[in-house]
Amino acid sequence: xxxxxxxxxxxxxxxxxxxxxxxxxxxxxxxxxxxxxxxxxxxxxxxxxxxxxxxxxxxxxxxxxxxxxxxxxxxxxxxxxxxxxxxxxxxxxxxxxxxxxxxxxxxxxxxxxxxxxxxxxxxxxxxxxxxxxxxxxxxxxxxxxxxxxxxxxxxxxxxxxxxxxxxxxxxxxxxxxxxxxxxxxxxxxxxxxxxxxxxxxxxxxxxxxxxxxxxxxxxxxxxxxxxxxxxxxxxxxxxxxxxxxxxxxxxxxxxxxxxxxxxxxxxxxxxxxxxxxxxxxxxxxxxxxxxxxxxxxxxxxxxxxxxxxxxxxxxxxxxxxxxxxxxxxxxxxxx
Amino acid sequence: xxxxxxxxxxxxxxxxxxxxxxxxxxxxxxxxxxxxxxxxxxxxxxxxxxxxxxxxxxxxxxxxxxxxxxxxxxxxxxxxxxxxxxxxxxxxxxxxxxxxxxxxxxxxxxxxxxxxxxxxxxxxxxxxxxxxxxxxxxxxxxxxxxxxxxxxxxxxxxxxxxxxxxxxxxxxxxxxxxxxxxxxxxxxxxxxxxxxxxxxxxxxxxxxxxxxxxxxxxxxxxxxxxxxxxxxxxxxxxxxxxxxxxxxxxxxxxxxxxxxxxxxxxxxxxxxxxxxxxxxxxxxxxxxxxxxxxxxxxxxxxxxxxxxxxxxxxxxxxxx
Numbered sequence: 001x002x003x004x005x006x007x008x009x010x011x012x013x014x015x016x017x018x019x020x021x022x023x024x025x026x027x028x029x030x031x032x033x034x035x036x037x038x039x040x041x042x043x044x045x046x047x048x049x050x051x052x053x054x055x056x057x058x059x060x061x062x063x064x065x066x067x068x069x070x071x072x073x074x075x076x077x078x079x080x081x082x083x084x085x086x087x088x089x090x091x092x093x094x095x096x097x098x099x100x101x102x103x104x105x106x107x108x109x110x111x112x113x114x115x116x117x118x119x120x121x122x123x124x125x126x127x128x129x130x131x132x133x134x135x136x137x138x139x140x141x142x143x144x145x146x147x148x149x150x151x152x153x154x155x156x157x158x159x160x161x162x163x164x165x166x167x168x169x170x171x172x173x174x175x176x177x178x179x180x181x182x183x184x185x186x187x188x189x190x191x192x193x194x195x196x197x198x199x200x201x202x203x204x205x206x207x208x209x210x211x212x213x214x215x216x217x218x219x220x221x222x223x224x225x226x227x228x229x230x231x232x233x234x235x236x237x238x239x240x241x242x243x244x245x246x247x248x249x250x251x252x253x254x255x256x257x258x259x260x261x262x263x264x265x266x267x268x269x270x271x272x273x274x275x276x277x278x279x280x281x282x283x284x285x286x287x288x289x290x291x292x293x294x295x296x297x298x299x300x301x302x303x304x305x306x307x308x309x310x311x312x313x314x315x316x317x318x319x320x321x322x323x324x325x326x327x328x329x330x331x332x333x334x335x
Numbered sequence: 336x337x338x339x340x341x342x343x344x345x346x347x348x349x350x351x352x353x354x355x356x357x358x359x360x361x362x363x364x365x366x367x368x369x370x371x372x373x374x375x376x377x378x379x380x381x382x383x384x385x386x387x388x389x390x391x392x393x394x395x396x397x398x399x400x401x402x403x404x405x406x407x408x409x410x411x412x413x414x415x416x417x418x419x420x421x422x423x424x425x426x427x428x429x430x431x432x433x434x435x436x437x438x439x440x441x442x443x444x445x446x447x448x449x450x451x452x453x454x455x456x457x458x459x460x461x462x463x464x465x466x467x468x469x470x471x472x473x474x475x476x477x478x479x480x481x482x483x484x485x486x487x488x489x490x491x492x493x494x495x496x497x498x499x500x501x502x503x504x505x506x507x508x509x510x511x512x513x514x515x516x517x518x519x520x521x522x523x524x525x526x527x528x529x530x531x532x533x534x535x536x537x538x539x540x541x542x543x544x545x546x547x548x549x550x551x552x553x554x555x556x557x558x559x560x561x562x563x564x565x566x567x568x569x570x571x572x573x574x575x576x577x578x579x580x581x582x583x584x585x586x587x588x589x590x591x592x593x594x595x596x597x598x599x600x601x602x603x604x605x606x607x608x609x610x611x612x613x614x615x616x617x618x619x620x621x622x623x624x625x626x627x628x629x630x631x632x633x634x635x636x637x638x639x640x641x642x643x644x645x646x647x648x649x650x651x652x653x654x655x
Contacts, residue, residue, distance in 0.1 A: 045517065045519075160605055161605070188378035188606075189588065190378065190583060191378075191605060193586075193599060193601060193602075194602070215516065217591035218590050220591070221590065245591070245592070246593060256517060257591065259518045259521035260517060261550035269525065270524055274522075276486060277516075333594065335593070
């Protein structure tokens with residue numbers, strides 16, 4: 001039963017960028033799974049390895065310098081990392097689609113938006129150009145743009161509209177998995193609300209699964225079923241939305257929540273995480289967060305923390321929990 | 336008696352375009368008391384940055400007055416204005432492009448000191464730079480580093496140190512934390528807050544991030560297409576938003592707390608073109624509660640409650 005619901009299983013994924021004189025450990029031993037129709041939120045700061053993880057799922061790691069050192073990415077039981085270029089081009093856009101952060105640069109300025117949507121349809125479906133263009137128009141309507149505008153060029157659209165076009169391209173072939181990499185970061189708040197609303201509705205309508213990459217915990221709270229928090233290439237905590245937001249366990253997750261202004265108490269002072277993200281070419285042997293962690297024990301920096309199971313689907317990598325009775329300051333929220 | 340540091344009266348900036356006048360800032364007026372923070376929020380293209388730049392005359396306003404510390408800046412010559420800018424500084428959004436890549440930290444921070452002839456002598460200037468670096472939390476060893484060697488948070492600290500170097504009275508912060516990660520964002524916001532307490536600075540805080548502006552400001556002005564549509568003390572604005580646009584804007588903030596549930600107001604369409612605006616409410620096309628008066632003329636900014644100003648026909652005649 002459980003097997004049938006599984007869409008994606010990422011297991012021990014490790015990706016390095018091997019440069020001439022140094023190696024960037026971009027993704028370190030990342031494992032997670034995603035069920036059909038669910039949304040996973042991947043949170044973390046710049047350089048945490050979120051986008052590299054997403055690119056690995058599409059087998060799009062730039063090589064060189066990217067090297068997949070270890071691990072598998074199974075999409076419906078098939079390891080995409082073993083597929084050749086030809087097989088991948090059937091999977092990309094058809095089974096898995098990706099939306100990139102910047103809608104301004106992800107469209108081709110010299111083709112009409114209709115052509116760009118039709119292109120992806122023609123690659124994956126046996127239709128002629130005319131039919132594909134008709135379907136492209138229907139896709140535009142789906143994302144809330146009048147079909148007539150299919151004849152226009154990207155520069156005639158605003159930022160929010162361009163992102164809708166990108167969504168239309170991504171969804172044109174009903175993918176089972178949509179990877180959205182910071183889809184609303186470049187947009188204004190009211191437009192962001194429109195686009196997120198659209199994505200939620202489309203997800204429900206087509207029953208597809210989604211991986212949403214973002215640094216905004218507010219967007220995660222509204223959109224996701226499961227959450228994985230990344231830091232320096234690792235997933236340091238994962239679980240359901242409720243487990244992460246109401247029963248956070250990792251000191252970094254706590255730090256992220258504390259860094260945000262509290263909307264209910266505007267005078268409360270922010271509690272930033274001290275220091276900076278470690279250099280990904282010189283990661284410590286143990287926990288990468290230890291140098292910034294208020295709970296760090298003397299040996300944290302030398303001992304790689306194991307993933308501890310906190311019940312349900314809730315896992316956290318933190319050595320402090322080896323001590324009986326340890327708890328971060330953030331209190332659990334009971335609903 | 337209130338101590339007003341800056342008063343902006345009927346500030347207008349129209350840009351000439353081939354299709355007609357672009358109303359970037361249209362008749363904006365406000366005052367800021369010494370030591371307080373005014374937040375200006377709005378979406379891209381609403382004129383918030385242009386307002387900030389017009390105050391410093393980095394962009395020449397089309398009309399209107401800017402009275403800073405009792406002086407009318409709009410009447411000053413370029414030379415006099417340059418002197419005056421010592422008291423008004425600006426921190427830009429992008430710490431990656433606002434620093435000269437060929438200047439070291441020392442040169443970057445020393446530049447305004449030398450330009451304004453505040454301190455003479457290399458040793459004395461270096462001492463002052465080190466002092467400033469300490470104030471903004473930059474380690475002494477970075478003094479000879481170049482911007483490309485530093486991360487966004489540190490670069491923004493250089494920007495702040497540069498602004499502080501001339502001991503300004505007013506700092507215009509134009510999206511100072513938008514390009515930074517959340518954990519770094521919180522560090523910079525706390526730093527700006529501490530500096531305000533310590534040095535008695537006055538801030539204009541321009542941002543699109545409503546939760547940040549709520550945390551940071553005493554008063555908040557909401558702008559839409561060059562107009563100020565609502566202005567109120569921060570607490571009042573969040574507790575009791577009146578303009579339909581403000582309500583929609585507030586409801587669109589994603590809140591990272593599962594207990595927090597709110598009705599979201601989704602606006603139709605997008606910001607309309609600010610070129611050749613007709614004399615009617617600018618928000619009408621996206622408004623979810625338009626009335627027949629909206630077509631007639633543009634609503635005036637009225638004080639509906641003490642210190643709470645709204646520009647919407649729904650509140651006509653409710654003058655406090």
